[in-house]
Amino acid sequence: MSAPLDPTKLKITTVGSRKTYPPNEELTFGKIMTDHMLVAEWDSETGWGTPEIKPYADFQMDPASYVFHYAFCCFEGQKAFVGEDDQVRIFRPDKNMARLNKSTSRIALPTVDPDVGVKLMREFVKIEKDVIPKGRGMSLYLRPTVIANNASLGVGVPTKALFYIIASPVGSYKASGPIRLKATDDAVRSWPGGTGDTKLGANYAPCVVPQQQAAKEGFMQNLWLFNGYLTEVGMMNFFLVFLNKETGKKEFTTAPLDGLILEGVTRMSILELARERLDPTEWEITERKVHITELIERSKKNEVLEAFGAGTAAIVSPVQEVCYHSESVVLPTAVDGGETTKLVRKWIQDIQYGVDVHPFAEVVN
Numbered sequence: 001m002s003a004p005l006d007p008t009k010l011k012i013t014t015v016g017s018r019k020t021y022p023p024n025e026e027l028t029f030g031k032i033m034t035d036h037m038l039v040a041e042w043d044s045e046t047g048w049g050t051p052e053i054k055p056y057a058d059f060q061m062d063p064a065s066y067v068f069h070y071a072f073c074c075f076e077g078q079k080a081f082v083g084e085d086d087q088v089r090i091f092r093p094d095k096n097m098a099r100l101n102k103s104t105s106r107i108a109l110p111t112v113d114p115d116v117g118v119k120l121m122r123e124f125v126k127i128e129k130d131v132i133p134k135g136r137g138m139s140l141y142l143r144p145t146v147i148a149n150n151a152s153l154g155v156g157v158p159t160k161a162l163f164y165i166i167a168s169p170v171g172s173y174k175a176s177g178p179i180r181l182k183a184t185d186d187a188v189r190s191w192p193g194g195t196g197d198t199k200l201g202a203n204y205a206p207c208v209v210p211q212q213q214a215a216k217e218g219f220m221q222n223l224w225l226f227n228g229y230l231t232e233v234g235m236m237n238f239f240l241v242f243l244n245k246e247t248g249k250k251e252f253t254t255a256p257l258d259g260l261i262l263e264g265v266t267r268m269s270i271l272e273l274a275r276e277r278l279d280p281t282e283w284e285i286t287e288r289k290v291h292i293t294e295l296i297e298r299s300k301k302n303e304v305l306e307a308f309g310a311g312t313a314a315i316v317s318p319v320q321e322v323c324y325h326s327e328s329v330v331l332p333t334a335v336d337g338g339e340t341t342k343l344v345r346k347w348i349q350d351i352q353y354g355v356d357v358h359p360f361a362e363v364v365n
């Protein structure tokens with residue numbers, strides 16, 4: 001019999017004394033982990049073992065473990081916040097669990113029952129709630145991960161796996177200066193039939209060399225193109241605000257979910273809020289393909305108002321410039337972003353910090 005993952009069996013062992021963290025303004029993204037981790041082991045014959053929250057520690061693994069050779073690894077990124085009312089909240093954890101399962105399923109790793117996954121996440125956040133840094137922009141970054149750890153050099157269906165969650169207190173992500181993007185067409189992040197719509201570890205390592213190349217040329221990030229169409233920016237979804245000079249209407253747009261892009265929880269939330277809150281007599285909200293040529297041509301007609309990247313880490317990152325070979329699209333926005341970029345950031349942050357009490361942010365108590 002293969003055992004289900006059972007949250008009622010959760011075993012908790014806490015550390016005696018807590019580590020101390022640097023002040024908020026010195027927290028760099030993902031460098032320091034909290035004192036605990038949640039771990040559950042899985043075996044294809046016996047199923048899930050007892051989930052445990054225990055002191056953060058190294059894993060001991062066979063060097064032949066699948067994860068080290070064949071990239072059986074996927075992850076999630078989400079956050080817990082201390083609100084202005086001192087309540088702890090997590091943002092749409094069910095969406096992250098659903099996506100984790102989309103990723104595990106793609107590489108034959110076990111799925112985590114979404115309700116159980118969220119329950120375990122909540123228990124873990126409760127244990128760490130006192131180390132969530134406070135203030136707007138501050139949060140506890142949570143990293144649910146699944147890896148295969150059976151040892152064999154023959155690649156096949158994993159027979160052993162670990163589901164674990166670790167956490168890192170993080171500050172508000174601020175780019176050091178204007179975000180200039182290199183529209184990259186000599187490497188692709190994803191392709192039809194590929195895995196770009198899942199958060200597999202294997203998707204990320206190959207993006208580092210093109211990013212290094214872009215950095216050498218003075219760019220912050222790659223704007224990933226596929227056949228000339230804009231897909232994502234770095235590890236963020238990409239949004240544009242166009243002005244249609246003929247109709248006078250503004251268009252708020254992002255790439256469609258065609259398998260090439262990651263379905264960001266931030267993207268999904270922004271679109272849902274925009275459809276609810278932007279005046280339809282002034283706005284058109286679309287998910288469509290935008291070609292780099294359209295961006296360049298419309299920028300020449302002053303029809304490109306704003307551009308930003310969207311994701312859990314930074315919520316929105318305003319883009320100042322996109323360069324494609326010798327062409328440059330300069331966006332007429334301040335360092336903080338244009339009007340719409342700022343509005344979207346406020347919507348999301350107000351929800352995260354309990355200023356706007358909204359079902360997207362679930363209280364943990």
Ligand SMILES: *Cc1c(COP(=O)(O)O)cnc(C)c1O
Pocket residue numbers: 077199232234235236237262263264265266267310311312313
């Ligand atoms: C994680 C990720 C995003 C953002 O997703 P969120 O759920 O909004 O954090 C976007 N693009 C890629 C490639 C990602 O890995």
